[in-house]
Amino acid sequence: MRKTTTKLADGRELIYYDRDESAQRDARDRRPLEPTASLAEIRRDPVLGDWVTVAAHRQARTYHPPADECPLCPSQGERLSEIPAADYDVVVFENRFPSLAADAAAYVAATGEPLSAEQPAAGQPGTDPPTAEPPALHLTRPGVGRCEVVCFTADHHASFAALDEAKARLVMDAWTDRTAELGALPDVDQVFCFENRGAEIGVTLAHPHGQIYAFPFTTPRTVKMITQANEHRARTGRNLFEDLLAAELADPVRVVLTGEHWTAFVPFAARWPYEVHLYPNRRVPALTALSEAERAEFPRLYLELLRRFDRLFGSGTETPDQPPAPTPYISAWHQASRRGGAELALHLELFTIRRTVGKLKFLAGVESGMDAFVNDVSPEAAAQRLREVAT
Amino acid sequence: MRKTTTKLADGRELIYYDRDESAQRDARDRRPLEPTASLAEIRRDPVLGDWVTVAAHRQARTYHPPADECPLCPSQGERLSEIPAADYDVVVFENRFPSLAADAAAYVAATGEPLSAEQPAAGQPGTDPPTAEPPALHLTRPGVGRCEVVCFTADHHASFAALDEAKARLVMDAWTDRTAELGALPDVDQVFCFENRGAEIGVTLAHPHGQIYAFPFTTPRTVKMITQANEHRARTGRNLFEDLLAAELADPVRVVLTGEHWTAFVPFAARWPYEVHLYPNRRVPALTALSEAERAEFPRLYLELLRRFDRLFGSGTETPDQPPAPTPYISAWHQASRRGGAELALHLELFTIRRTVGKLKFLAGVESGMDAFVNDVSPEAAAQRLREVAT
Numbered sequence: 077m078r079k080t081t082t083k084l085a086d087g088r089e090l091i092y093y094d095r096d097e098s099a100q101r102d103a104r105d106r107r108p109l110e111p112t113a114s115l116a117e118i119r120r121d122p123v124l125g126d127w128v129t130v131a132a133h134r135q136a137r138t139y140h141p142p143a144d145e146c147p148l149c150p151s152q153g154e155r156l157s158e159i160p161a162a163d164y165d166v167v168v169f170e171n172r173f174p175s176l177a178a179d180a181a182a183y184v185a186a187t188g189e190p191l192s193a194e195q196p197a198a199g200q201p202g203t204d205p206p207t208a209e210p211p212a213l214h215l216t217r218p219g220v221g222r223c224e225v226v227c228f229t230a231d232h233h234a235s236f237a238a239l240d241e242a243k244a245r246l247v248m249d250a251w252t253d254r255t256a257e258l259g260a261l262p263d264v265d266q267v268f269c270f271e272n273r274g275a276e277i278g279v280t281l282a283h284p285h286g287q288i289y290a291f292p293f294t295t296p297r298t299v300k301m302i303t304q305a306n307e308h309r310a311r312t313g314r315n316l317f318e319d320l321l322a323a324e325l326a327d328p329v330r331v332v333l334t335g336e337h338w339t340a341f342v343p344f345a346a347r348w349p350y351e352v353h354l355y356p357n358r359r360v361p362a363l364t365a366l367s368e369a370e371r372a373e374f375p376r377l378y379l380e381l382l383r384r385f386d387r388l389f390g391s392g393t394e395t396p397d398q399p400p401a402p403t404p405y406i407s408a409w410h411q412a413s414r415r416g417g418a419e420l421a422l423h424l425e426l427f428t429i430r431r432t433v434g435k436l437k438f439l440a441g442v443e444s445g446m447d448a449f450v451n452d453v454s455p456e457a458a459a460q461r462l463r464e465v466a467t
Numbered sequence: 468m469r470k471t472t473t474k475l476a477d478g479r480e481l482i483y484y485d486r487d488e489s490a491q492r493d494a495r496d497r498r499p500l501e502p503t504a505s506l507a508e509i510r511r512d513p514v515l516g517d518w519v520t521v522a523a524h525r526q527a528r529t530y531h532p533p534a535d536e537c538p539l540c541p542s543q544g545e546r547l548s549e550i551p552a553a554d555y556d557v558v559v560f561e562n563r564f565p566s567l568a569a570d571a572a573a574y575v576a577a578t579g580e581p582l583s584a585e586q587p588a589a590g591q592p593g594t595d596p597p598t599a600e601p602p603a604l605h606l607t608r609p610g611v612g613r614c615e616v617v618c619f620t621a622d623h624h625a626s627f628a629a630l631d632e633a634k635a636r637l638v639m640d641a642w643t644d645r646t647a648e649l650g651a652l653p654d655v656d657q658v659f660c661f662e663n664r665g666a667e668i669g670v671t672l673a674h675p676h677g678q679i680y681a682f683p684f685t686t687p688r689t690v691k692m693i694t695q696a697n698e699h700r701a702r703t704g705r706n707l708f709e710d711l712l713a714a715e716l717a718d719p720v721r722v723v724l725t726g727e728h729w730t731a732f733v734p735f736a737a738r739w740p741y742e743v744h745l746y747p748n749r750r751v752p753a754l755t756a757l758s759e760a761e762r763a764e765f766p767r768l769y770l771e772l773l774r775r776f777d778r779l780f781g782s783g784t785e786t787p788d789q790p791p792a793p794t795p796y797i798s799a800w801h802q803a804s805r806r807g808g809a810e811l812a813l814h815l816e817l818f819t820i821r822r823t824v825g826k827l828k829f830l831a832g833v834e835s836g837m838d839a840f841v842n843d844v845s846p847e848a849a850a851q852r853l854r855e856v857a858t
Contacts, residue, residue, distance in 0.1 A: 278829025
C-alpha cells in the first residue's frame with residue numbers, strides 16, 4: 077500500500093491510498109477555495125451528562141448535488157471536484173463542513189475562551205469526590221477534532237458491497253492508518269470510522285463514501301459500554317466481550333457467519349430490525365491491534381454481510397439487470413478510546429433502518445424521547461433470515 | 468370532567484373523557500374483533516445495560532390507511548372504527564398492536580418462563596456488591612405493561628395546536644388520570660405520555676393522536692437523568708433540576724416563554740434543531756402532583772409553543788387558506804419512575820426533526836452509532852427564533 081499525503085486549495089489534507097506502489101499523486105487542486113472557519117462548540121448536557129456538538133456553520137453544507145456536480149467523483153477536465161486526480165483507489169480528505177476541526181487556535185482567538193473545560197473521566201460515574209465548589213451546570217469545550225471523508229470507489233454508482241476483496245482490504249488499511257494517525261493527535265480521545273448508506277439514512281451525497289470522526293471526548297455509547305464492562309469485571313473477574321462472544325458461539329442461534337478469525341452474530345437485544353455485530357475472535361482494543369491474518373480475512377466476511385443485507389428485502393422477481401433497491405444501512409466501528417479502553421473490544425456494528433419491504437423503522441417518541449427501543453423483528457428470526465440469504 | 472370506562476369487542480379498555488358532565492357513553496363496539504395475543508419480550512442489552520422490547524407481532528399493524536378507513540375517527544353508520552361513539556371529546560384506548568400488554572399470564576403460559584427476571588436498581592450503576600454467582604449475560608423479562616392511544620379530537624384534519632384551551636386542559640386531565648391509574652398497576656414502573664406528529668417522524672395514522680406507554684422498567688433516558696441528579700445531589704446537596712431552572716432564569720438567553728407557574732427554554736445542549744423544555748416552576752415528580760393553578764395555566768403556554776413550532780418554517784408568503792406545512796414534532800412528558808423518582812422533575816420535552824425548510828435532521832452513524840449528537844442550530848439562535856415567531 078502506498079500512501080501519499082497532499083493538500084487541497086484551502087489547506088485541508090487529502091491522502092491517497094493506492095494498491096499500486098508506483099502511483100504518482102501530483103495532481104494539484106485548481107479550485108479557488110477560501111479556507112473555511114470552523115468554530116463548533118461542544119456542550120455538556122447537564123441533565124444527561126452527554127457531550128453534544130453544536131456546529132451552526134454546517135447548515136450550508138452540500139445537499140443532494142446533481143450527479144454532474146458530484147464533489148466525490150475524480151476531477152475531469154474543468155469539472156473540478158474534491159479529488160484533484162483523474163482517478164483514485166481510496167482517498168481520504170478533511171470534510172469541508174466539519175462538525176469537529178483541528179483549529180483550536182482559531183476557537184481561542186474567536187471566543188477568548190481557554191481550552192480548559194474538563195471532561196469527567198469516562199466510565200466512572202459517581203466516583204468523583206464531593207467538592208466544596210459546586211460544578212458549573214453549563215460546561216463547554218472547543219469542537220476540536222477532525223472529520224474526514226473516505227472515498228472508496230471512483231465509480232459514482234458503485235457501493236461498498238461491489239468492491240473486490242483487495243479493494244476492501246485497502247479501505248481497511250486506510251481506516252487503520254487513520255486510527256493510528258488521528259488517535260495520536262493531542263486533543264483526540266476516540267476515532268470512529270463509519271459508513272452511512274442511503275438517502276433514507278440522511279445521506280446527502282449519492283457517491284458512495286464513508287466517514288471518520290476523531291472525537292475529543294469518549295462518545296456516550298462507548299461510555300456506557302465501558303461502564304457495563306467494568307461492572308462485569310468487578311462482578312466476575314472476566315471480560316464482558318470475551319464472555320459474550322463465547323456465549324453466542326456456545327448457542328449459535330444468532331450467529332450469522334463465522335470465519336477462522338471473525339464471528340458475526342445478531343445481538344441478543346438488537347435495537348434494529350436487522351443488525352449484525354462482527355467481532356474478531358481474539359479481543360483487541362482497536363483496528364491498529366489486528367494481526368495480519370485477521371486483516372486478511374475481514375474483507376471476505378464483511379463483503380458477504382453487506383451483500384446479504386442487499387438481498388434482505390428482495391421480492392424474488394429481481395434479475396441481474398434489475399436488482400432489488402439497495403438496503404440503507406449504518407456500519408460503525410467501535411474501538412477503544414484513549415480514556416477508557418482496557419475492557420473494550422474492537423467490533424463492527426452493521427444495521428439497517430428498514431424493517432420490511434417499503435417500511436422503515438423510525439425513532440419516534442419511545443426511542444428518541446426515552447431511548448427505549450422497540451424492535452419488530454426477533455433477533456433469532458433476523459439471524460435465520462441472514463443465514464438464508466447466503467449466496 | 469366525566470370519565471366513562473368501557474370495553475371494545477376484543478376486551479380492550481376504552482375510556483371517554485368528557486367536558487359535558489352529563490355525557491352518555493353507551494355506544495357498543497359492533498365489530499367482530501378477535502382478541503389479539505401479544506407476547507412481547509423485554510431483553511437486557513448486555514453491552515449497554517439497556518432494556519429493549521422485542522415485539523415481533525407488531526409488523527402487521529395498521530399502516531397509512533386511507534382517510535375513509537381511519538380507525539381513530541368516530542364510528543359513522545356502518546363505518547366502524549376503534550371508537551364506537553358517533554363523536555367524542557377525548558378518548559383513550561388500549562392499542563390493538565401494543566409493544567407492551569398486561570397479559571402476563573399469557574406470557575407465562577406460552578413460554579413457561581416465570582415473571583422473575585430482575586432489573587438492577589435504576590440509577591445505581593456500579594453499586595451492586597460482587598456476587599459469587601456470575602450474572603447471566605442474557606436476561607429477559609415479559610413485555611408486561613400497557614400501550615394506549617389518546618385521541619384528542621374527532622376531526623381527522625385537526626391538530627393539537629388547533630385545540631382550544633378547555634380541550635387541551637381535558638387532555639391534560641386524561642394524561643393525569645392515566646398516570647395515576649397505570650402507575651398503580653403492579654408491574655408498571657414508569658408512565659410515558661407523548662405525541663408523535665407527522666409522517667416524517669414515522670407516524671402511520673394521519674388522524675392526530677397521542678400515545679401512552681406504561682413501562683415495566685425505568686427507561687434508559689430516565690436512568691441517565693437519575694444518575695446525573697444523584698451525582699449533583701452528592702456534590703452540592705441540591706437538586707439538579709431546581710438549580711438548572713434557576714440558572715436558565717438568571718441568564719434568560721435561552722428562555723422562550725414564561726408564565727406564572729411554568730417556564731419554557733431551549734436546553735443548553737439541545738440535541739435537536741428546535742427543542743424546548745417546559746418545566747413547572749415548582750418541582751414536582753409527576754403530572755399527578757401538579758396543583759390546580761399549574762394545571763390551569765399549562766394549556767395556554769403549551770398551545771402557544773405548538774403554534775410557534777408550526778410558524779418556524781414558514782416562507783412568509785402563506786395565507787390563512789394556505790398555511791405552512793405542519794412542523795413534525797415529538798412531544799414527550801418526563802416524569803418520575805417508581806424505582807427512582809426522588810430527584811426527578813416533571814417536564815415536557817418538545818422537539819422537531821426539521822432543521823430548516825425542506826431539510827430534516829437524521830440520526831445517522833454519529834448519533835445512532837455513538838449517541839454523539841451534532842446540532843446544526845445553536846440553542847441561543849433557536850430560542851431567539853422561537854421568541855420571534857410569537858403571535
